[in-house]
Amino acid sequence: MIITIGNQKGGCGKTTTSVNLSAALAVLGHRVLLVDMDPQGNSSMTFGIDIEDIPMSMSEVLLDPDLDIKYNIFKKGNIHIAPSNPNLNYAEERLHTMEGKVSRLKEKLKTVRDHYDFIIIDCPPSIGLLTTNALVASESVIIPVDVGFYSLVGIKQFLARIEDVCKSSDFTDSKPEILGILITLYSERNLLGKEILGKVKAAFKDLVFKTPIRRDIRLAEAPSHLKSALEYSWSARGASDYLEVAKEVIKKAKKK
Amino acid sequence: MIITIGNQKGGCGKTTTSVNLSAALAVLGHRVLLVDMDPQGNSSMTFGIDIEDIPMSMSEVLLDPDLDIKYNIFKKGNIHIAPSNPNLNYAEERLHTMEGKVSRLKEKLKTVRDHYDFIIIDCPPSIGLLTTNALVASESVIIPVDVGFYSLVGIKQFLARIEDVCKSSDFTDSKPEILGILITLYSERNLLGKEILGKVKAAFKDLVFKTPIRRDIRLAEAPSHLKSALEYSWSARGASDYLEVAKEVIKKAKKK
Numbered sequence: 001m002i003i004t005i006g007n008q009k010g011g012c013g014k015t016t017t018s019v020n021l022s023a024a025l026a027v028l029g030h031r032v033l034l035v036d037m038d039p040q041g042n043s044s045m046t047f048g049i050d051i052e053d054i055p056m057s058m059s060e061v062l063l064d065p066d067l068d069i070k071y072n073i074f075k076k077g078n079i080h081i082a083p084s085n086p087n088l089n090y091a092e093e094r095l096h097t098m099e100g101k102v103s104r105l106k107e108k109l110k111t112v113r114d115h116y117d118f119i120i121i122d123c124p125p126s127i128g129l130l131t132t133n134a135l136v137a138s139e140s141v142i143i144p145v146d147v148g149f150y151s152l153v154g155i156k157q158f159l160a161r162i163e164d165v166c167k168s169s170d171f172t173d174s175k176p177e178i179l180g181i182l183i184t185l186y187s188e189r190n191l192l193g194k195e196i197l198g199k200v201k202a203a204f205k206d207l208v209f210k211t212p213i214r215r216d217i218r219l220a221e222a223p224s225h226l227k228s229a230l231e232y233s234w235s236a237r238g239a240s241d242y243l244e245v246a247k248e249v250i251k252k253a254k255k256k
Numbered sequence: 257m258i259i260t261i262g263n264q265k266g267g268c269g270k271t272t273t274s275v276n277l278s279a280a281l282a283v284l285g286h287r288v289l290l291v292d293m294d295p296q297g298n299s300s301m302t303f304g305i306d307i308e309d310i311p312m313s314m315s316e317v318l319l320d321p322d323l324d325i326k327y328n329i330f331k332k333g334n335i336h337i338a339p340s341n342p343n344l345n346y347a348e349e350r351l352h353t354m355e356g357k358v359s360r361l362k363e364k365l366k367t368v369r370d371h372y373d374f375i376i377i378d379c380p381p382s383i384g385l386l387t388t389n390a391l392v393a394s395e396s397v398i399i400p401v402d403v404g405f406y407s408l409v410g411i412k413q414f415l416a417r418i419e420d421v422c423k424s425s426d427f428t429d430s431k432p433e434i435l436g437i438l439i440t441l442y443s444e445r446n447l448l449g450k451e452i453l454g455k456v457k458a459a460f461k462d463l464v465f466k467t468p469i470r471r472d473i474r475l476a477e478a479p480s481h482l483k484s485a486l487e488y489s490w491s492a493r494g495a496s497d498y499l500e501v502a503k504e505v506i507k508k509a510k511k512k
């Protein structure tokens with residue numbers, strides 16, 4: 001299953017979800033490829049890849065029709081990563097003028113998709129060509145939402161964008177389904193957070209994952225040790241929350 | 257003085273800074289225009305503008321050479337706002353093929369800049385044409401940085417982008433100067449935060465504003481009441497932190 005982790009709202013936990021969901025799915029025995037489609041390269045650097053020092057990145061893979069994505073895959077423990085770096089900003093600019101600009105990633109994943117049970121795609125906080133490529137390449141979308149006021153408004157905007165992408169002429173296949181809305185950075189003690197969680201559940205009902213990801217400083221610390229939370233502190237609540245979400249994802253994938 | 261509030265890292269406090277710095281500068285007696293260059297329209301909605309129901313937005317202003325920005329300025333208390341909404345995503349796509357694509361905002365601000373002491377520009381979490389337009393139109397830049405691992409890395413990327421923009425052929429005038437790096441979401445109790453603050457101060461020395469913005473739930477609550485923190489709870493630490501930063505900005509502006 002190919003899953004986009006997307007939301008144009010910044011800082012809502014896209015990278016933290018991409019990294020820790022990938023790690024959790026791998027721990028549960030699944031073959032996982034994490035594709036970093038964010039020019040910041042945050043997912044890539046979390047797995048210890050020096051993004052300023054790699055020979056190529058997703059930028060070259062998307063722009064060169066003859067370059068197989070397998071030449072940009074690093075094996076890090078039980079996870080495979082296709083990294084990015086800021087060059088991807090220039091690729092997005094150049095893609096604007098190219099043929100099949102929204103389906104480049106979809107084409108590239110064709111050669112490797114059978115080697116993995118899950119392909120997880122981390123996206124930048126925008127709805128430009130990089131996120132559109134991820135949506136067109138995916139069967140499902142997970143939308144991380146932190147419990148802030150701006151994020152509540154942002155869900156509607158992102159869902160509207162998914163509709164737009166699917167209506168545009170380039171899009172021929174089936175539409176990516178919303179696998180779920182994942183509440184992140186949740187804290188029991190925070191009244192605003194509880195109120196926002198209530199509103200999201202009331203508006204989106206079963207689309208919301210049963211396990212909210214609780215605020216846990218170890219989730220924020222793990223990347224500076226170049227680890228997923230599961231590696232850094234497997235007993236931490238953040239790590240166990242992502243393990244629970246991974247189980248929900250597996251269950252949803254089986255139903256398809 | 258025209259100031260860009262920018263950083264491609266998502267969720268680092270660009271909107272919270274744009275809104276509360278504008279409010280603080282206005283409380284201190286200055287004439288302020290807040291330009292929302294983020295398609296999410298978060299700054300606009302914070303001042304009670306229904307972004308789905310406005311006759312035009314920055315999108316139309318940027319695309320139509322004959323449309324004066326003054327027709328897209330709302331007066332909200334002692335602040336003026338030039339709002340945006342998700343249409344700005346399409347404007348960014350269309351700008352790619354247009355003449356003078358990086359200096360559209362600079363041109364539009366020429367007709368109103370003398371009416372204001374400060375023009376504050378909120379940016380999306382990206383370094384595409386919208387942020388480039390803001391940089392080209394500005395004399396200075398404030399870079400909000402939350403005390404997370406990914407943000408530390410993001411500063412270098414954003415500074416490199418500012419260099420890039422200024423080297424490109426379209427850029428004829430003087431380069432925007434870095435007015436300062438503003439530490440946001442800071443909490444005394446958080447060890448990682450203290451460590452990151454130390455690293456930012458060591459690397460950027462006097463560029464770092466003396467007043468870090470402390471984490472304060474009232475800063476996150478204020479937008480849901482369609483207020484700045486100063487209006488919502490003027491005695492809160494978040495409001496007073498932004499008042500202090502506004503004083504630093506005024507002092508730096510006087511020196512220029």
Ligand SMILES: Nc1ncnc2c1ncn2[C@@H]1O[C@H](COP(=O)(O)OP(=O)(O)OP(=O)(O)O)[C@@H](O)[C@H]1O
Nearest residue numbers: 010011012013014015016125214215216220266404
């Ligand atoms: N559950 C959590 N508990 C504590 N900190 C968290 C949690 N989830 C994310 N964070 C921290 O919040 C910040 C934002 O998260 P992250 O960078 O994953 O968001 P993002 O959506 O990928 O951001 P961007 O929009 O820039 O891509 C990071 O510093 C991260 O470490």
Ligand SMILES: Nc1ncnc2c1ncn2[C@@H]1O[C@H](COP(=O)(O)OP(=O)(O)OP(=O)(O)O)[C@@H](O)[C@H]1O
Nearest residue numbers: 010148266267268269270271272381470471472476
């Ligand atoms: N000092 C603070 N204390 C508490 N909450 C804060 C503080 N600053 C920002 N926030 C909250 O953190 C979240 C992110 O802030 P904000 O939306 O201003 O960041 P941004 O950089 O504008 O995000 P984007 O990249 O999406 O434009 C918001 O929910 C906001 O209310």
Ligand SMILES: [Mg+2]
Nearest residue numbers: 014015038042
């Ligand atoms: Mg990210």
Ligand SMILES: [Mg+2]
Nearest residue numbers: 270271294298
């Ligand atoms: Mg913002």
